Amino acid sequence: MKGETMRGSSFPTSTTPDKLSEELSTLLSVVGEEEEERQRNFAEALPPEMSLRIFGELDVRSLCQASLTCKRWNQLIEDHDQLWRSHCLTVLAVCRRDVAEDRREGLSWKVTLVRNYQKSRIKRNWMKGRFSQVLSAEQLPPHSMYPFDVETWGEILEAELER
Numbered sequence: 408m409k410g411e412t413m414r415g416s417s418f419p420t421s422t423t424p425d426k427l428s429e430e431l432s433t434l435l436s437v438v439g440e441e442e443e444e445r446q447r448n449f450a451e452a453l454p455p456e457m458s459l460r461i462f463g464e465l466d467v468r469s470l471c472q473a474s475l476t477c478k479r480w481n482q483l484i485e486d487h488d489q490l491w492r493s494h495c496l497t498v499l500a501v502c503r504r505d506v507a508e509d510r511r512e513g514l515s516w517k518v519t520l521v522r523n524y525q526k527s528r529i530k531r532n533w534m535k536g537r538f539s540q541v542l543s544a545e546q547l548p549p550h551s552m553y554p555f556d557v558e559t560w561g562e563i564l565e566a567e568l569e570r
Contacts, residue, residue: 451479459487467494467524491516501527501534504558529553533563536570 449458462484465473470491474484484490495516499506502523509519529551532538541547555563 455483458483459490462487462490463493467520470494485517488516491520495520495523498523498527501530504556525550526553526555530555530559530563534566536567539567539570 449461453461462470462473462480470484474481495506498520505523505526506519509522514522530553532551538547538551
């Protein structure tokens with residue numbers, strides 16, 4: 408049994424000091440890499456509830472980027488629709504009818520947010536008068552138009568007339 412690994416044991420059993428040192432270094436480096444990886448990935452080290460609280464503090468862009476980081480983060484973020492709720496409620500302030508309709512149809516908070524996020528940003532810019540000084544369609548910046556419904560254009564025109 409000299410120089411062999413004991414059955415069922417992961418401890419090195421070499422008798423020469425150099426060989427033993429080499430095997431021990433290899434074992435420690437593998438354990439160290441695993442521990443380092445665990446420390447870097449808080450979502451695996453922490454209970455899911457704590458990870459979700461951390462993810463809940465992220466803005467929309469960061470939450471989307473975090474979901475692309477690794478399978479575990481993606482699973483946590485995709486499986487917990489409530490992470491998207493607060494962001495969707497921000498959009499709700501601008502696109503109330505659209506968000507309400509999507510939720511009535513049973514769409515998740517994330518899908519509702521994705522469907523209405525760009526629309527809300529564009530509508531908000533129009534409502535703030537960002538394009539009040541534009542005299543022709545050619546002067547409009549890129550990504551400043553959206554196929555709004557008649558009621559939304561009515562709101563935008565009313566806001567423009569009040570300026």
